[in-house]
Amino acid sequence: MKHALASMPVLLAGALLLAASQQPAAAQRIVDLEIDDNVVTARLVLPLGLAAADLTIRFEEVVGLSESSLGLSLSRIGVLNPRLLARLPELGGLAGGLPMLLTISPPASGGLSFSGVVEVELYTRNLHYTQGSPLRLLKATGLGDFYDITDFMGSGSYRVRGTSGGFSVFLIGVEGRSPSAVIEDKYGALHDLLDDHADSIPAAVATTLQNHLDASELGGYGTGDLDLAIDELDDFIDVVEDNAGGTGIPNVWRSSQDLVNVAGELVAAARTLRFSLGLAP
Incomplete structure (x- = not known):
């Protein structure tokens, strides 16, 4: 069932x-x-x-x-x-x-x-x-x-x-x-967000974010080093927040639904992934 x-x-x-x-x-x-x-x-x-x-x-x-x-x-x-x-x-x-x-x-x-x-x-x-x-x-x-x-x-x-x-x-x-199924799903969701909104993220910033995400998933979680996986996600969040707004990553939501809060969605996805990594055995 x-x-x-x-x-x-x-x-x-x-x-x-x-x-x-x-x-x-x-x-x-x-x-x-x-x-x-x-x-x-x-x-x-x-x-x-x-x-x-x-x-x-x-x-x-x-x-x-x-x-x-x-x-x-x-x-x-x-x-x-x-x-x-x-x-x-x-x-x-x-x-x-x-x-x-x-x-x-x-x-x-x-x-x-x-x-x-x-x-x-x-x-x-x-x-x-x-x-x-x-x-x-x-x-x-x-x-x-x-x-x-x-x-x-x-x-x-x-x-x-x-x-x-x-x-x-x-x-x-x-x-x-299982915890592993949840974590893999959340990594996939974060990758999808980066891909879907690549055009609205400055190229150098997008590359940095992709590097941190890959390091978290492959270099950290993939090798069993959960501390590294979480540290790289924290760096990912910091990069998003440091580059949010202005000419950087769009970070505003409006009730008129004419804007996408890309920075907010990226940070939220990274935070819930971080939470799940903290529960991993």
Whole structure:
């Protein structure tokens, strides 16, 4: 069976979700939303006490940030929904203890823009962190496949954070693949990002980034030297950040969707790869 439910027995999860589905949509709430400079905090609540989580969104630099320009919405998800499961990474599943989908979709006319990366963090008592936990923060663009963006997770009871160069939909899922399969997939994704946006990166910078990525993958990870693999990724991130903006690597996202935040996407992909390398045996 490709996908598996985690963190809650199937019958209990199904019963709770069925009961919740009979409640009015207004019962799904985003409450206590506050904005302090470049940080947004809010409480995400599902009906019947089914689940709740604290949301934190952090921007490096942001313009036009308000509750309306952010475009937050919350929905319940069916943890056995085959169409949703089919969009998860191979062997993945959904966290039965937190059956919610967070959408961040700033309206085009809202005037929101940011540079660098945005951090999305969730904290919930409905899930529990253990050493080697398979829980991950996943992101999808529109109706596309979900992918892991996690760059930190920890206890209390479960806290997870990911970075991104843009917005879309987010949920907590279960990683069922081996660490090596995840790492190889993330190396591939980072290579693809470099190739796809080569025309918008100064040639000398692109060469330097490719060299660091190859050194991380082949000279580090490929030889079992994880410290070297992580060090080279850190150098990769430093080069991106040092050359972001201006005539360098594009680093701005706008709600009008007319720009690609290349620097933000590269840094986010490198950070989640670094996270996975830190979990490698």
